Amino acid sequence: MQRRSRPGGLLDSAAPASPPAPEQIRNLRQAGGASFGRSRPERPHVQDRLDVERWINEGGHVAPEAVIQREMAAEDDRPGGAAGQHSRAAQSAEVRSSPAAAAESTSSSPQHPARARVLIAGGGVAGLETLLALRSLAADRLEITIVAPELKFVNAAMSVDQPFKPQRVRGLRLEDAAAEFAAHWHRGALDRVEPEQHLIVTKDGDELPYDRLVLALGAHPEHEWQFPGVLTYHGGRDGPNYRLLLHQLREGEVSRVAFVKPAGASWPLPLYDLALMTAAECAAHDRAGVELTLITPEPEPLAIFGTTASAAVRRLLHDNRVTLYTASYGVLSRRGWLAISPGERAIQVDRVVTEPRLVGPRLRGVACDHDGFIPTDAHGRLAGLDGVFAAGDATAFPIKHGGLAAQQADAVAEAIAASVGANIDPQPFRPILRGVLLTGGPPRYLRADISDNADDDSVISQRPLWWPPDKISGRYLAPYLSSQVGDATDVMPQGEAVTPVETALEQVAADTPRRFGELSDLPPR
Numbered sequence: 001m002q003r004r005s006r007p008g009g010l011l012d013s014a015a016p017a018s019p020p021a022p023e024q025i026r027n028l029r030q031a032g033g034a035s036f037g038r039s040r041p042e043r044p045h046v047q048d049r050l051d052v053e054r055w056i057n058e059g060g061h062v063a064p065e066a067v068i069q070r071e072m073a074a075e076d077d078r079p080g081g082a083a084g085q086h087s088r089a090a091q092s093a094e095v096r097s098s099p100a101a102a103a104e105s106t107s108s109s110p111q112h113p114a115r116a117r118v119l120i121a122g123g124g125v126a127g128l129e130t131l132l133a134l135r136s137l138a139a140d141r142l143e144i145t146i147v148a149p150e151l152k153f154v155n156a157a158m159s160v161d162q163p164f165k166p167q168r169v170r171g172l173r174l175e176d177a178a179a180e181f182a183a184h185w186h187r188g189a190l191d192r193v194e195p196e197q198h199l200i201v202t203k204d205g206d207e208l209p210y211d212r213l214v215l216a217l218g219a220h221p222e223h224e225w226q227f228p229g230v231l232t233y234h235g236g237r238d239g240p241n242y243r244l245l246l247h248q249l250r251e252g253e254v255s256r257v258a259f260v261k262p263a264g265a266s267w268p269l270p271l272y273d274l275a276l277m278t279a280a281e282c283a284a285h286d287r288a289g290v291e292l293t294l295i296t297p298e299p300e301p302l303a304i305f306g307t308t309a310s311a312a313v314r315r316l317l318h319d320n321r322v323t324l325y326t327a328s329y330g331v332l333s334r335r336g337w338l339a340i341s342p343g344e345r346a347i348q349v350d351r352v353v354t355e356p357r358l359v360g361p362r363l364r365g366v367a368c369d370h371d372g373f374i375p376t377d378a379h380g381r382l383a384g385l386d387g388v389f390a391a392g393d394a395t396a397f398p399i400k401h402g403g404l405a406a407q408q409a410d411a412v413a414e415a416i417a418a419s420v421g422a423n424i425d426p427q428p429f430r431p432i433l434r435g436v437l438l439t440g441g442p443p444r445y446l447r448a449d450i451s452d453n454a455d456d457d458s459v460i461s462q463r464p465l466w467w468p469p470d471k472i473s474g475r476y477l478a479p480y481l482s483s484q485v486g487d488a489t490d491v492m493p494q495g496e497a498v499t500p501v502e503t504a505l506e507q508v509a510a511d512t513p514r515r516f517g518e519l520s521d522l523p524p525r
Contacts, residue, residue: 115143116420119200119208121190122216123148123174125472126392129406130214132476133413135181136517141420144183147190147200147208148174155481157402157471159235160273161438163242164281172484190217193365195385212387212416215363215374216409219265219393219400221356227332230352233274245351246278250285254350258338260330261296264357265371267400268296271355272313273438279320280440293323293347295330295340304399305433306448306458313460316439330354361394369396378428380412389415399450403434406474434466434473445469447521459524467520478519 118134120127123146134142152171178185188202199209221234231241248254259275261268275294282290294301294317300310301317301324317324325340330352333339338349360372366382368374373396376382380389389412392405407429414426430451437444445465448458459465466473468482 115141116211117209118142118144118212118214118416119210120144120146120214120216121148121200122146122214122218122392122394123150123153124216124218124392124405125402125474125477126216126218126394126405126409127214128153128177128480129409129474129477130216130391130413131178131181131183132474132480133410134416135183136476137413137417137424138420138422141417141422142212144178144181145186145208146174146178146183147186147188147202149187149189150174151187153177154236155470155472156235159239160233160270160277162236162239163246164277164440172481190215190363193363193385193388195365195388198387210387212419213389214380214409214412214416215361215366215382215388215390215394216392216405217361217363217394219358219360219373222359225332225352225354227352229335229350230332230354232354232356233270234356242274242353245353246281248351249278249282249287249290252287255289256291256293256348256350258293258295258330258347258349258352260294260338260352260354261298262354262357263297263329265373265398265400266355266358268298268302268355269401269435269437271296271353272302272317274353275322276316276320277438277440279322283320288321291323292321293325293349295325295328295338297327297329299327301326302435302437302446304448304450305435305446305460306456308456308458309446309448309460310458312444313437316437316444320439358393358400360396366390376408378411379415379426380408380429381415397429397431399431399433401433401435402471403473404431406472406477407431410475436469436471447524461524463522463524465522465524467522473519475519476517479517 120130127146127148131144131146134144152173154171175185186202186206186208188204188206191201191203193200193213193215197209198211198213199207200213201207221232225232231238231245233242245254245257249257257278259271261271271294275292279290279292282288282292298304300307301313303310305313314324329341331339331341332352333346336348336350337346338352339346360368360374362368362372363374366374366385366388374382374390374394375396376390380391380395382388382390391408391412393400395408397404397408411427411429414424418424418426431449433446433448433450435446437446442462444460444462446458446460447465448456466478468478470478470481472478472481
């Protein structure tokens, strides 16, 4: 394996993103598309598909339909392609714990011809969903390597529950997950892509060649506020600090808490989780005098889920005595006071809970927007880069959500599988939102097809709307996580207030066909 010295350098700081306008959310719901599911709907008209692709690419240039179809159907027969470069496959598929075994597994023979090398950069939701989808769709046609700096995959979606039910989060060892699906694991952080040479370079200087590259790097947090009394909740690592805040609320040391969604890219649901569960915790300890406030730039609470779900969430907040400010921004003006704009409003606060604004990976060798996110077309392809795809929060798609990241990964996997000869009609990314709102009582399951130009199909229910009812609603990843850790609290909601899953399946979806190993939607009740 070759090593190169890596030139240093600082990233330019990203300019703050413009706050989302109400018409942006409406535009998302008018993009046109088909329902999500394993069974394939009729292929949409060419113009509909291109409209969606241009929307997802935020006005960027996409290839004409004829070029898209030709690329998707083409085999990898270019000079120096998978077969011509196979001698480098053992090098790219290094497994540090057993290099010899990795090299042996990539050797070719008449019975096992050379396979296209797929590098998946990232071990999060999009990365693991890509791995599982490729193994399901393309079987033995691919040599897959996961490159990630982390040792474990941890479901960050359930981290909001940790302060209230502290326990050890098990997670999944990436090396074990890769081995289970006949893939290799290379521990390292991606530094840059060299598309002309079809290789990536890690921050350790390792060079790994590829035939197909999937960038599933996720987004990076960017702090909004650095003030005393402000808790930016990133996930499980902030659980101890939030537990301290709960203790202070119970003891009367803190009486006023504001939950503030920042401007720019972020996923708002965790703030609603924290606000409602904190309200339930205060009610359970007779702290009726606590003042809880939620401030969000959204035109309505969780507006992206549609009017039905939004109205129900508004009622939940009201019933739990959480004051709501929509189409508003919270700004710390002076100690103990939070200004609310627009307008000349201010509220007293003892603590502020917020979440980080997200920025993209700003990867060298790959074009990105002003916030570092990677533009793609509806199949996850990067314009002008042969064989390079991206999925998940690293992309320029404006909604950062684990379930959508998995759906993007499915579209990428279908495109790659078709390109190596799998008998599949690759479908473009058609976003369907699925979210679990934790309340301190029965959770609420929310679902909305934001790619459908029909009437608002917003659904909210106390019963699961999909199976398994994980917070991460990946087609392949959700069943796999449940099979690995069962109904652990770091996978799906638990507690006396939760509807048993077995009951939901028997009573709600007895006639619903479900493919083993894949997520299935359940009819609402």
